Amino acid sequence: MRPIREVPSALARWDEVSRRLEGRRVALFLDYDGTLSPIVPNPEDARLSEDMVSTLVALARHYPVAIVSGRDLPVLEEFVGLTGVYYAGSHGFDIHGPGGQAFQLEEGRALLPELDAAERELASGLAAIPGAKLERKRFSVAVHWRHVEEARYAEVEREVDAVLARHPRLRKGGGKKVFEVQPDLDWHKGRAVQWLLRALGLESRDVLPVYAGDDLTDEDAFGMLEGRGLGLVVRGEVERPTAADYALEDVEEVRQFLERLITRAGGATR
Template sequence: MNGLRLPWALAHLAQIGESVGERIPAFFLDFDGTLTQIVAHPDLTALPARTRDVLRLLARDHVVCLVSGRDLPDLRRKVGLAEVHYAGDHGHRIHGKAGSGLELEVGPGDRVELETASYELERRLHPIMGTVVETKGTSISVHYRQVASDKHDLVGQIVKEVADISPGLRLTGGKLVHELRPRLPWDKGRAMLWLLGQLRLRRDDVCPICLGDDLTDEDLFFAARDWGVNIVVGDADRDTRAEYRLANHEEAATLLEAFVVQDEAAQTP
């Protein structure tokens, strides 16, 4: 369904609560555009202090996992919380919360191919002002938010040409970003299922609450279909597997805050 036709999540908190029922909510949250505002350059992204506080409080009683396309060390620096789990590089690298001992890296089959593709992209895109090639542990992102609109097609053409000569990598897209990732049966959704399995949380006992704003978050929504709650954040004018929508990262923080308030009310004598 087109995301613009979805009900507003903040007006349906009771229905979301009914979907959770007696199960334990576990939160799987994208970072850029979901918990933060989209900015011109990925290095400038900052997690609002209010949202960080909400995540810290939420993690006292629930599984909270940041599932992002960012490089894992960068994601951990940006969030700065030891109480939450992290799944960077679209779930290919996982670092559990402090004391959990959980670690996982699903690496590329051929790191040389990844490095070669990164070099080719840097070389071919260098003349186009505003392009940012971000090479991560297991993937490459080409940001073109700052590129003149009449050059967008050229950026896409160059990225496709590099993808075509890199058979071990697959090309995916997002909001003003092209991404090259290993051709592996792994994504954000599989990362979520792996983490829940490691935590011994069965499907009958847990309800994933998934928030995301971009196409790669659809993998998360797919994994949680029929047993979780999927919420798309931001510009939702596209087909999505989500059941609810939120306008922006501030509304996402408000939704998460509602769960914190509910927890505190339940613990009050």
Template sequence: MRPMRELPSALEHWEGLLRRMEGREVALFLDYDGTLTPIVPRPEDARLSDAMRATVAALSRRCPVAIVSGRDLPALKDFVRLEGTCYAGSHGFDIERPGGQAFQQPEGLALLPELDAAERELAEGLASVPGAGLERKRFSVAVHWRHVEEARVPEVERVVAEVLARHPRLRRSGGKKVFEVRPDIDWHKGRAVEWLLRELGLAHEGVLPVFVGDDLTDEDAFEALQGRGLGLVVRGDEARPTAADYALEDVEEVRRLLELLTARAEGRGDDAGALAVHI
């Protein structure tokens, strides 16, 4: 892994990316929060802008596009509202392909009763911590601590640790101001990307898979694509080590990248080059 600050900019090195794509179809995988829409204080307010929706829609008509998020699948679909796109919610535990074909990770399904119990215990343990928020998704329980007083964050961590000690088949993963309790099995965004590539007939040399994401959970996908695809990390305000190959600064740069990919897919090489220079 390399520090984010050392990664080359995907936009400034667009010609290099084009060489990596030469003769291959791009299959694009996109995180949602922090990638297609900025991080906001209230998760329910992270609505996709009309400009971003139109940009993703234009690209999805020309190459395979999947939205891979920690959000619950129904909420993710409601936010994005695009036909012809694959959706992978709950970090890939809950997947829906165009046409309604669905996949739910079997081992995760078996652990839903355990997640129900953990949710009840977390609610009880965090009831006295102001600002702590609990968000149940089908295959995980998110503990939001963005609004918790800094001095009390260790208390949130302690409650999560105590609940997990009683439920050893569950584990904690991290994100931006959130702890997620989910099944402790070898399944994550990287496994979901691999599954989609196989199921969509895209797991061959003629396809270059590209994953764009900003969060710690996206590192699983970057690592899964090493040596076979590209990882692009949205830097935001973090400076952690990353397995990504290139960086984008923010959501607006993500949108510009999608425009470049659309121009390439349409065979508008000159337009894409001009846009890259303008950027």
């Protein structure tokens, strides 16, 4: 396990970051919740600010941009609402791009009936725990426990573990006060970034993939790009071990960083 370390600020070290960008084509991969939109009590309210929308529109004029999220693909596309970017929903199990590129992991589709069964069992087992909420996505079932009283946190996890014990082809992923029940396959956000780089012809060494994210699930992408790209962790509430190269404090600092990339490309938000 990596030790917790001091990760330097990408904004404070901008000159250093700029040197890493020199002579490289940049491709942007951005998490949604906690990165482009703040974490909010109700996930349905996690909408982009007008400033962030303007920034993303300008960014996509200069660079390939992909939004990589645990959210279900149709929800992600609705929340972002931009036609010039790529979307990787359900932690990369479901990918769609403006050029018509589409990808769904075949092995993941084969496990949809098992996810259906797990969803039914979770709904039954968690019904007696106030505040526990299920969110079905095409390739996962999210168990949200943000509104569960602290004394019952362990009870939620025990129920999830019990269901997984009956469905060994599924696994438990983690996030900010959410458990993700998903296919137990070697596929995650990092694999999705690899697939997009290959699909977009961006695997050459002159391309610098830049990934920004705040959650544990983003560590798969940071690890995949270590030594190859640039990882930006959005600190949020908790310090943790990370493979990211630099840090940003919050969503507003993410926007500022993206604005600097736009300026560097000779563009403007408006």
